[in-house]
Each structure stands twice: as structure tokens, then as C-alpha cells.
Amino acid sequence: MSDRPVALVTGGGTGIGAAVARKLGAAGYAVAVTGRRPEPLEAVASEIGGLAIAADTTSEDDCARLVELTLQRFGRLDGLVVNAGTAGGGTLLDLDPTVFDRVLRVNLTGAFLICRAAIRPLLAARGAIVAVASQGALRAGPASIAYNPSKAGLAMLTQCIALDHGPDGLRANCVCPGWVRTEMADETMDWLARRLGIDRDEAYALVTKDIPARRPCDPEEVAEAVAWLLSDAAGYLNGAVIPVDGGGVAVDVPLVPFDHVRR
DSSP: OOEEEEEEEEOSSSHHHHHHHHHHHHTEEEEEEEEOHHHHHHHHHHHOOEEEEETTTTTHHHHHHHHHHHHHHHSOOEEEEEOOOOOOOOOTTTTOOHHHHHHHHHIIIIIHHHHHHHHHHHHHHHHHEEOOGGGGGGOOOBBBBHHHHHHHHHHHHHHHHHHHHHGGGOOOEEEEEOOOOOOHHHHHHHHHHHHOOOOHHHHHHTTTTTTTTTOOOOOHHHHHHHHHHHHGTTTTOSSOEEESSSGGGOGGGGGGGHHHHHO
């Protein structure tokens, strides 16, 4: 059995998940990373001396295998970071129902399945779960009829886990990032940039111009919040849904023009 705390990170090959895996590795965790593509997983795992497991968290069998392999390698499980996710834009008028089903399956059902597979070893360790949702869990966005409800469901799933299993020593919290410079966000910025005749950095500047931080987040900044929530330092925090968005959800949107005039 590992003499270090052990964490399993879903969606751990790129973006926020990879940053979380690196942060936890540096903080002394033994880390298992999982996702659908083996190559980026292997790269992250080799960097931190962790375990790479290619798997699909929408599969109940794969989730059981993930936990089993993590326990076989490390002997325990102290932390679960639920980060695997996908996007899919559209409104009631144009979103294909199969896309709606896919987004909910990945972002919400997959989260339920991996938490369910991991719950017993996490309870044995009196461990912690951190779910990575989105600012979209807290606010509506245009053409986001699938993504935002899926992330809102993830935030509530986390709170339900906190209520059900907190008395047994398990903590479950959720972070809600705003715009983070990841591969997925880069693709969205490139789409916006092409339509406005600007470049990627200008697109990021445009979508963050009304938040107090006036910039997008780095994946490492989300990783810091996740690592803290897994740690004993956050031992009395349970069922929390925390924006990591540069102050975005604090903004009263109709009053933003007054701020620009004042400045």
C-alpha cells in the first residue's frame, strides 16, 4: 500500500485535468490519470511517476476497472477529481437530441458512475471528491441548452454526495471555472475569432473584458483550488460550489456599462 495519499483524476490527459495531476504529484500524491486517449495520459503519468489508464467514464464497467487498477497499484484511494467533460452547443430549435444525450452522459452520468465506483475506498480513507463543473453551472449562456444543465447537475450531484456521505467522513466539493486556457477553450476562441476577424488572444480578451480579473484563467490556477479542496486544509469544507472565474458570477451584467464609463 502506498504511504502517500492517492488520487484518481478523470480527464487527466490535457487541460485542467493534466494541471491537477501535475499539481497533486508535486504535492506528494500518487496519481492515476484516466481519459479516452492513451498518448496524453502516458505523457502526464510519466512526468509525475503516476499511473495512466485509458478508459471511458460513461461505461460502468470501465469505472469499476479504473478504481480496481488504482487500488491494485497503490492499495488505497484518498481523492477523486471528476474532471472528464465535453461540450455541445445549441438551442431547443437546433440542438440534435443525440448531442444533448451525449453531453449529459459524459458530464453528469459519467460523474455519477465514477463516484459510485469509488465511493467505498473513498469512505474507507475518509477521503474527498472534487468535481470540476463550470461557471455555466451557475449562469445561463447562449446556445448552451445541453452543456449548462449538465454542469448544473454536476454541482448538485456533488452536494448530494456531501449530504449523503459527509456523516461517514467523506467530503465532496465542486469548482466552477470561467474561461480557462485549455485545448477545448482554444477551439471555441478560434471559432469566435474567425467570425470577428480577430486572433485567439483578442477573442479571450473580448470574452473576459467584463469580469473583474480582465483575463482568462490558467489551468494551474484551477489546479491550486482543486488540490486545496482535497487537502486537510479544507477539512471543514463540504458541499461547497466555488466559482474560480475571476469574479465573473459576481457581476451585475446590466450595470457593466457604468463601470466602463467610470473607468
